[in-house]
Amino acid sequence: METPTPFDLNTAIRRWQQDLGASPAFCADNLEELASHLRASVLKLKAGGLSEEEAFLIAAQRLGKPGQLEQEFAKVNSFATRSWTVILFWLVTCIYLFQVVYSLIAGLRVWRSMSEMREMQGELSQLLSQGAPLGQIYRIFDAHSYPPVFSVLTLSIVALLVFILGARLVAGSWQRFSAIIKIFERPTHAVLVTLGLVVLGHVATLSPAYVSGFHEDWAWNYLTGLPVVNDALVLSMALLARRGKRLIPCRW
Amino acid sequence: MLSKELVAASTTTLVLSILSEGEEYGYALIQRVNELSGGKVQWSEGMLYPVLHWMEKEELIESEWRAAESGHRRKYYRLRQQGRKALRAEKEQWMTVHNLLTKLWKPQPRLT
Numbered sequence: 001m002e003t004p005t006p007f008d009l010n011t012a013i014r015r016w017q018q019d020l021g022a023s024p025a026f027c028a029d030n031l032e033e034l035a036s037h038l039r040a041s042v043l044k045l046k047a048g049g050l051s052e053e054e055a056f057l058i059a060a061q062r063l064g065k066p067g068q069l070e071q072e073f074a075k076v077n078s079f080a081t082r083s084w085t086v087i088l089f090w091l092v093t094c095i096y097l098f099q100v101v102y103s104l105i106a107g108l109r110v111w112r113s114m115s116e117m118r119e120m121q122g123e124l125s126q127l128l129s130q131g132a133p134l135g136q137i138y139r140i141f142d143a144h145s146y147p148p149v150f151s152v153l154t155l156s157i158v159a160l161l162v163f164i165l166g167a168r169l170v171a172g173s174w175q176r177f178s179a180i181i182k183i184f185e186r187p188t189h190a191v192l193v194t195l196g197l198v199v200l201g202h203v204a205t206l207s208p209a210y211v212s213g214f215h216e217d218w219a220w221n222y223l224t225g226l227p228v229v230n231d232a233l234v235l236s237m238a239l240l241a242r243r244g245k246r247l248i249p250c251r252w
Numbered sequence: 253m254l255s256k257e258l259v260a261a262s263t264t265t266l267v268l269s270i271l272s273e274g275e276e277y278g279y280a281l282i283q284r285v286n287e288l289s290g291g292k293v294q295w296s297e298g299m300l301y302p303v304l305h306w307m308e309k310e311e312l313i314e315s316e317w318r319a320a321e322s323g324h325r326r327k328y329y330r331l332r333q334q335g336r337k338a339l340r341a342e343k344e345q346w347m348t349v350h351n352l353l354t355k356l357w358k359p360q361p362r363l364t
Contacts, residue, residue, distance in 0.1 A: 033278065033301060033327050036320075040279035041297075043322075064298030072302040076309070085311070243311075 007053040013038055020066055025074035037063065089240040090160075096197070096233040097163075098156035099226070100204040105152060107207030114211065194238045201230030254293050263295070263303050264312075265346060268331065268339040271313060275330035278304065304329060312338050 016038070017031045041059035046052060063069070183189040205226045254262075270276060270284050278300055285293050307313045312335035320326040331339075 029327075030301065030305075032325065034298065036277070036324060036326050037279045037297065037301075039322065039324060040277075040326075044283075062297050064296050068296075069298045072299055073305075076302045076305045 007051075007056075009039075009042060009052055009056060012053075012056050016060060020069070023066075023070045023074075025070045025077060027077060030073055030077070034063065034069075085240055085243050089237060092233055092237050092240060094156060094160050096201070096230065096237060097159055098153060099230055099233065100201060101156045101159055102152045103204035103207055103226075105155075107204070107211050110208040111211040190238055190242060194234055197234040197237070198231055201234060202227050205230060254289075259293065259295065262293075262346075263300070264307060265339070265342045266293075267300075267304065267307065267329075268312065268335055268342060271329060271331045272336065272339055275328045277326045277328050281329075307335070310334075 013035050017035055020026055020034070021028075021031050038056070038059050041062065042052065042055040045055035045058055050058070183193055266285055267281060270281055276284070282295055282297055282300060285295060304313070304315075308315055308329075311332055313329050314332050315327050315329050317325045317327050
């Protein structure tokens with residue numbers, strides 16, 4: 001005679017989670033919460049005198065039909081129901097990335113035109129000997145250094161997508177990527193990340209002036225207020241990230 | 253037993269009211285409603301969670317995973333500022349209906 005395998009609650013719950021998890025409507029978080037509900041329910045039913053197996057069957061039945069659950073969870077987990085805080089967070093992040101990418105490209109362009117200038121040293125020294133101030137010559141190059149806004153806008157949207165998809169690949173799953181973004185939820189980590197982003201913003205904005213060696217441009221850059229705008233962007237990113245929960249939807 | 257429509261209409265208000273007394277996890281919320289209503293208000297258990305998640309997105313409540321005595325984690329929900337405000341508004345509306353019905357159903361004293 002075959003001996004029946006003894007009932008194991010953990011196995012039963014895991015199998016139940018796997019069945020439900022086959023549907024994309026559920027996040028891992030949802031499945032864990034439902035499992036936690038099942039455990040509490042089983043405990044209560046067992047206290048009423050049922051066996052563990054009976055208790056599990058009744059608890060699962062009380063939780064609802066899988067089809068019904070799937071329908072209701074799909075409604076709240078869809079991307080369309082993201083809160084404004086989350087949408088605003090990604091918008092601000094996009095603007096900040098745009099600013100950083102734009103400035104870095106400008107820095108790169110200035111660096112290239114400066115090396116061109118060095119190659120033309122003969123011509124330059126002639127110009128200089130004719131009394132043209134160096135600043136004037138630099139500005140001729142500088143005018144060509146700043147990239148067109150729209151191509152950079154496209155580039156930063158692409159950069160954001162590449163960042164999100166790349167980070168997801170590195171993290172292995174949306175769930176773990178979500179956990180990385182969640183660093184904003186821990187105050188000390190949030191402060192460190194915010195400081196890092198502030199430094200990145202300043203370095204990027206000041207890179208053209210730094211590369212060219214025209215340090216008076218540093219002051220000019222500050223007068224345009226760009227670094228301050230960057231700081232404000234980073235600060236709102238941090239605040240929005242702390243306010244909004246689940247910045248990465250587990251389902252798109 | 254409460255009708256399906258009334259259960260659906262009152263769920264958020266009930267959740268807000270229970271959480272205004274302190275934080276709670278999903279299963280305990282269901283138990284509370286069951287006990288307080290003497291079994292007359294019965295939520296379909298699994299359906300509560302999508303409602304909680306919706307309320308969280310609306311920033312009425314917030315949640316936190318914490319270890320329970322059993323060693324497994326439990327997700328606790330608590331009220332946010334906006335939730336408190338929503339509860340006050342809900343209270344006023346339910347009281348309006350309540351007062352109206354009480355007046356209508358109370359036997360009026362007649363003079364003649």
